[in-house]
Structure formats: structure tokens, C-alpha cells
Amino acid sequence: MNSKEQILQRSIEAKEIFLPHLSADPVIFGFDKKELKVLLIKMNYRKLWLLPGGYVGKNEDLDEAVVRILKDRVGITTDVYLDEFGVFGKRNRSELYFEDFDDTLFHKQRFISIGYYALYNPSRFNLVPDELSESGEWIYMSQLSEIELAMDHREIIEKALLTLREKISIKPIGYNLLPEKFTLSELQKLYEAILGKELNRGNFYRKIKNLGILNKLEEQRRGGAHKSPDLYSFDEEKYAQALKNGLNAW
Amino acid sequence: MNSKEQILQRSIEAKEIFLPHLSADPVIFGFDKKELKVLLIKMNYRKLWLLPGGYVGKNEDLDEAVVRILKDRVGITTDVYLDEFGVFGKRNRSELYFEDFDDTLFHKQRFISIGYYALYNPSRFNLVPDELSESGEWIYMSQLSEIELAMDHREIIEKALLTLREKISIKPIGYNLLPEKFTLSELQKLYEAILGKELNRGNFYRKIKNLGILNKLEEQRRGGAHKSPDLYSFDEEKYAQALKNGLNAW
Known part of the structure; x- marks a missing residue:
């Protein structure tokens, strides 16, 4: 056929x-x-x-x-x-x-x-x-x-x-694409891929931390050429709240 | 019929x-x-x-x-x-x-x-x-x-x-409902009506000014019982840019 x-x-x-x-x-x-x-x-x-x-x-x-x-x-x-x-x-x-x-x-x-x-x-x-x-x-x-x-x-x-x-810009979406524990650099790459542009690292780290949905862990990602970066995970409760109410609530 | x-x-x-x-x-x-x-x-x-x-x-x-x-x-x-x-x-x-x-x-x-x-x-x-x-x-x-x-x-x-x-929270919408010259209090009422809740006046004024889309005019609204409040208008270029790119750009 x-x-x-x-x-x-x-x-x-x-x-x-x-x-x-x-x-x-x-x-x-x-x-x-x-x-x-x-x-x-x-x-x-x-x-x-x-x-x-x-x-x-x-x-x-x-x-x-x-x-x-x-x-x-x-x-x-x-x-x-x-x-x-x-x-x-x-x-x-x-x-x-x-x-x-x-x-x-x-x-x-x-x-x-x-x-x-x-x-x-x-x-x-x-x-x-x-x-x-x-x-x-x-x-x-x-x-x-x-x-x-x-x-x-x-x-x-x-x-x-x-x-x-x-x-x-209003909801923490796409985070299901990250491993459970991730570095801020990995999170930045996700944002950059979606936004289609490079972001200033300092600004990004400051803004993303201000959202209040991340927990800094007592672990580092090992094995890279550079200083081992800190690992983060999502604060599940605050993450769920941000999904519901938005990130930039008035 | x-x-x-x-x-x-x-x-x-x-x-x-x-x-x-x-x-x-x-x-x-x-x-x-x-x-x-x-x-x-x-x-x-x-x-x-x-x-x-x-x-x-x-x-x-x-x-x-x-x-x-x-x-x-x-x-x-x-x-x-x-x-x-x-x-x-x-x-x-x-x-x-x-x-x-x-x-x-x-x-x-x-x-x-x-x-x-x-x-x-x-x-x-x-x-x-x-x-x-x-x-x-x-x-x-x-x-x-x-x-x-x-x-x-x-x-x-x-x-x-x-x-x-x-x-x-991402675009300056609804502003067509305001008069060309408006007070921050009038703008706050629009946000409150849409969001369905009262907003803290100080926070709102600070956030809305930070958006960088307002021009403060050399005029006041007269005729009210209180001190005549300042009038504002939209900076058309920045307003159009915010409509296109969003208010909380990364």
C-alpha cells in the first residue's frame, strides 16, 4: 500500500x-x-x-x-x-x-x-x-x-x-527536566535554552535565589574541572505555592 | 414566535x-x-x-x-x-x-x-x-x-x-481602562480589581515605579478632599517594549 x-x-x-x-x-x-x-x-x-x-x-x-x-x-x-x-x-x-x-x-x-x-x-x-x-x-x-x-x-x-x-517568567516550569539535585549553572542553562539567549550569571543567581523556591544542600557536584559547585533542590512546598500563585505576585 | x-x-x-x-x-x-x-x-x-x-x-x-x-x-x-x-x-x-x-x-x-x-x-x-x-x-x-x-x-x-x-504580572494590560493621566491610586485600584485583593500601598507604588513604564507629570489631580495627588502617564515607548518583552524579563 x-x-x-x-x-x-x-x-x-x-x-x-x-x-x-x-x-x-x-x-x-x-x-x-x-x-x-x-x-x-x-x-x-x-x-x-x-x-x-x-x-x-x-x-x-x-x-x-x-x-x-x-x-x-x-x-x-x-x-x-x-x-x-x-x-x-x-x-x-x-x-x-x-x-x-x-x-x-x-x-x-x-x-x-x-x-x-x-x-x-x-x-x-x-x-x-x-x-x-x-x-x-x-x-x-x-x-x-x-x-x-x-x-x-x-x-x-x-x-x-x-x-x-x-x-x-511567572511560573517555575520545566524544572522536571533537571535532576533532583542540580547546580545553579544547570538551572541557568535551562532558562537560557528556553529564553534563547545568554543570561548574566550574577543577575541570574540573584534573581533565582530571590524567588525563594530553592534549598541549598550540604553537597557539591564533584568531578568537574572547576571548583565543585553547590547543589540545590527545590523546596517542594514553596515550589508548589509558586506554581499556584505565580513567582512575581503583587 | x-x-x-x-x-x-x-x-x-x-x-x-x-x-x-x-x-x-x-x-x-x-x-x-x-x-x-x-x-x-x-x-x-x-x-x-x-x-x-x-x-x-x-x-x-x-x-x-x-x-x-x-x-x-x-x-x-x-x-x-x-x-x-x-x-x-x-x-x-x-x-x-x-x-x-x-x-x-x-x-x-x-x-x-x-x-x-x-x-x-x-x-x-x-x-x-x-x-x-x-x-x-x-x-x-x-x-x-x-x-x-x-x-x-x-x-x-x-x-x-x-x-x-x-x-x-507579566504585561501591562488593562491600562486602556485608565484615563490618559491617572494617579497611582487609580492604577492601584485597577490592579486590585483584577487581582481580587487589596494591595499594600507602599509596596505597590514601589513595584509599579520600578517597572519603568510611568512618567510622572508636572500636574496634580485637583478637587479631592485630600492633598492633590500627582498625575502620571505611560511612557509609550517603554510601555510598548514591556508589552512585547514582558515586565519581569530575565
Whole structure:
């Protein structure tokens, strides 16, 4: 079965199972101690990079749908909190991708897509692309300008990144990507990866300590070339409070 | 024509004009120098309070739809920036409201609703409810617990308010509700209305000045019982920069 036949077959099932006009696109950011990546797939059909999106079941809550879509398309079953960050509803945003097909194809109708994002540690799982896809990969955000993305998926990723940047100034997010005990330098690298810029070390250390969510431990990270840096962990109670009330409460 | 007949007639048109399964609900907050209000309508049918929501045209961008919906339902034509803040996609969230009708009614299908919010000065326009509605009113947020809201509209309003509270800690929003020249006390009232709590005056003045977006004018507000307070305006360049980059940049 070639890639077009695969899609035609899926279209028949899809009309039974899914709501028309609604899709969900998960933007999964990965962080590997240095750089931010995004999880993309390439379909057998057309060979363009895409977010691992999908449709919403007729009897499925939207929140359930996005979790199930991630499982179906790339085999992610880990429990992950996906946060809605935007809705992409322009006319003709999705129809062109399937222009080789006639208009009865489920996939070719107008779709308004709900964007969700999450932060992940890429080393934690294997990608298992579905049979419609030839590959699933973590692409460095710094390389995104060099690849061809389908539909408005570049815009969706950019909006997700902007949201992540906004959120990190009000909530302690992404900290699940750090080991339980970490150095301030490791925490700074996480912020720099998300913000996409280098931060002044002195300013960062002062600001992050002022948030009052860190505990300095009586241990140091050993083994580096430099003086062994202090290790920190999160004060769980204050961390939870900051997640709830925000970091810069008035 | 009674209220049920009105809806039946609308259903026939709606199937022609609108996408199935998709709705938009605008949460319009008003501020009248003291308290936060929210714009609600009461339909002739069922007499419950509702957000002035509607459906998305088959040939309409989603952003256009929500602006048109506000115009159709309450006569708001002022140029207003509506920000998407959440998607409400639980099964059965909307079907029950129209339980008196049979399942062929357009309005009775499953709808996933996109929430948008905006901040408004209620005195700037008259509400003109559509013919399906017996009234449109600004309801004080403090009185919301006393009224009966349809579907999950209470949850939608609460999520909008949480978003507004988050946003005000990172962006200078809502300032369009102030006069061009304002006192720090007036600005504090805006923050207090949005945050739903009293703020310490000294702390607030210090923090708001530290943002660096205010210009102190060589004028005072006259006519009050107290010492004439200083007037301020926004430094437009710095204000625009803060809107773009956030207030608490790392």
C-alpha cells in the first residue's frame, strides 16, 4: 500500500470515529542539558516535517484526545502534562497539504487546530512513529529555520515557544527536566535554552535565589574541572505555592 | 414566535452557515474605576445567564468569528483586542442546555468552545442584545456566585480571570481602562480589581515605579478632599517594549 492509499483508507475510518473540523497539535519541547528541541514527524506522504497532530474522537474529551494522539503518532505513553496555548483557525490553513486528494477526504476539510505544549526529557523514551510516518525526530530549535514545515506548523511552534517564555517568567516550569539535585549553572542553562539567549550569571543567581523556591544542600557536584559547585533542590512546598500563585505576585 | 420557535428557525440557517462542533465564547471584563464586571446575556429560552457566545462561519477565520459574534449578540462594534485563553472540550458540556429539542437541532450537537477575553470600559458603549436574548448586562464578579450560569460558563469565566491575573504580572494590560493621566491610586485600584485583593500601598507604588513604564507629570489631580495627588502617564515607548518583552524579563 503506498502512502496515498494509506491515507485514503484512514479517511474512511476517520469519518466514523472523529469529529469534523477539529484537530490537536502537540508541541513537545525537549531539553538535553544544553539546547531546546522540538518533536516532529515526517509522513510517508509528501515528506514534510509536521507536528505529531491528530483528530478528536466523537466520544473523547479534548484533553484525552491530545494524550491519545501523542501515543498513536509517536508512541509517547509517559504521563505528561500538556498545556493548551493557542488555537489556529485561519481559513485554508490545512486544506492545501492534501491537495492531491479529492474533497471527500476526511483530512482535506477545514481544520481548526488546538495547540498544546509540554516539556520533556528526550532521553526518557523511544519514539515509535505510526505507520503513516517514516520518521519521528527531535529537531534542535536552532535548526528549525533550515527545514521545511507543513501548513502553519512553524507558526504554531513559534507561538508555543513564546508561551513557554512568558510562562517561565511567572511560573517555575520545566524544572522536571533537571535532576533532583542540580547546580545553579544547570538551572541557568535551562532558562537560557528556553529564553534563547545568554543570561548574566550574577543577575541570574540573584534573581533565582530571590524567588525563594530553592534549598541549598550540604553537597557539591564533584568531578568537574572547576571548583565543585553547590547543589540545590527545590523546596517542594514553596515550589508548589509558586506554581499556584505565580513567582512575581503583587 | 416563542423562544423555542426562534431557536428552531435559527437552527436551519445555522446548518447552512456555520461549522459544526465549534463555538467561541467571549469573556468581556469591564472595569468602572472600582470593581470588575463581566458581560452576560440571558436568553429568552431558559432564562439562564450565558456568555455572549456563538458559532464559527464556514468561510470565516476564527479571529473574525469572535469579533462578529460580539457584534451580533450584544452590539459591540468597538475595536477590541480579544485574546484566546482556553479551550473547553469536555463531552456533554453543551448538549444538555438544549435538551428540550430533538437531536437534529444545530445547537444541541457537541460543541468545543474557544474562550477569548478582553478588558473594556463599560461606559463606552450601549449593549444591544440580539433577538434571542431578553437582556445583556454587566454583572459584578463579586455577585457571580449568586446567579445561575448555563453549561460550563462559570468555569470559562474563572479560567479567564485566572489568565488575566497571570497576564497582569507579566504585561501591562488593562491600562486602556485608565484615563490618559491617572494617579497611582487609580492604577492601584485597577490592579486590585483584577487581582481580587487589596494591595499594600507602599509596596505597590514601589513595584509599579520600578517597572519603568510611568512618567510622572508636572500636574496634580485637583478637587479631592485630600492633598492633590500627582498625575502620571505611560511612557509609550517603554510601555510598548514591556508589552512585547514582558515586565519581569530575565
